[in-house]
Amino acid sequence: MADSTPLLSQPNSAESQSTTPPLEKHRPSLDSTIERCIGVFGWAQFFQTLLVSLAWLFDAQQTFISVFTDAYLTWHCTTHQHGFDSVSNICYLPKHSWAWDWPSYTSIISEWKLECSSSIITGLPASSFFMGCLVGGFVLATLADSSLGRKNMIFLSCLTMSLSSLLTVFSTNIWVYSALRLVCGFGRATIGTSALALTAELVGKRWRGQVGVIGFFCFTIGFLSLPAIAYLNRGSSWRSLYLWTSIPGIFYSMLVHFFVRESPRWLFVRGRKEEAVATLKSIATPSRSSCLTWSFSEVSFQEERCNNGNIFSTIKMLVQKRWAFRRLLPVLVIGFGSGMVYYGMPLGLGNLSFNLYLSVTFNALAEIPSSLITMLLIGTQLLRW
Secondary structure, three states: OOOOOHHHOOOOOHHHHHOOOHHHHOOOEHHHHHHHHHOOOOHHHHHHHHHHHHHHHHHHHHHHOHHHHOOOOOEEEOOOOOOOOOOOOHHHOOHHHEEEOOOHHHOHHHHOOOOOOOHHHHOHHHHHHHHHHHHHHHHOOOOOOOOOHHHHHHHHHHHHHHHHHHHHHHOOOHHHHHHHHHHHHHHHOOHHHHHHHHHHHOOOHHHHHHHHHHHHHHHHHHHHHHHHHHHHOOOOOHHHHHHHHHHHHHHHHHHHHHHOOOOHHHHHHOOOHHHHHHHHHHHOOOOOHHHHHOOOOOOEOHHHHHOOOOHHHHHHHHHHOHHHHHHHHHHHHHHHHHHHHHHHHHHOHHHOOOOHHHHHHHHHHOHHHHHHHHHHHHHHHHHHO
């Protein structure tokens, strides 16, 4: 993690060589110094990694919760005198000739009588959520690197996401509901990136790939928990699903605030040396705590400080360095396509003529082998490297 923008740096380039003073080349890097003090991967680091990665679990629940709360309920005909059946369009049927198979309060569509509304209206909550993610990702992108830090960013993001989800319970119409979903998406926008950065900076380089996959695995577990929670609350109000997912998220935010350690690397870069040393002491094993007695004055901070810019300086670099833009463009295209498929499939499962609980369960289960295989392949590649 010595370079926070690897896409914008050319290895062995004349520019990178000319900007590094001769004395800086012989000083130990901040990452290697921290790793010598806390080790590669100990029990304290494992606890921190697991606690931070749980943020992905609550993130997944709020991302896909609309699959159940915004679902179209099945219905049946209450009279056959006009020859109606269950494949007819209920918008053209008299109100007394059909009824929902479940109580109307189990979905926002049935409770607010949106079954005949346009797809723009019924899809507004999901669109608002992802619009919030887009805006939040742009606005909050650099706070974890600049003023707030990784830990505080995770804490505030999880708390904002969970509180807005709790307030969703009091929604009275589709407009209030969509506005709160927008706030929820805005809050959760940086959970994944902040958690990934924090877990990677708490362990040695050898284990960074594996602990990164742990976060994605927790995201899958959160996704997999949704059909279980929804099935246990079938027949209940859609609001109960928000209660069961938001309240644990609020308690988790408190755990992050009191038990998660800030990244020692970020603390050093921000000049908060005493806090960084205290964090290292809480993570380091007794056999390695002796290394904390010697000073970090020989560590080179110049490169780390130079690489912690803001989003506007990054955009300026993309404009000035065309090769960096050409390198980043394929990544953006791949990410856009992957996001459409990954999020589009689960959110569209309600359109299938299949059991919704089983559809979501199978979709989530399909991710577990990929996470395990990825963790294995990353470990193998790192060992070879």
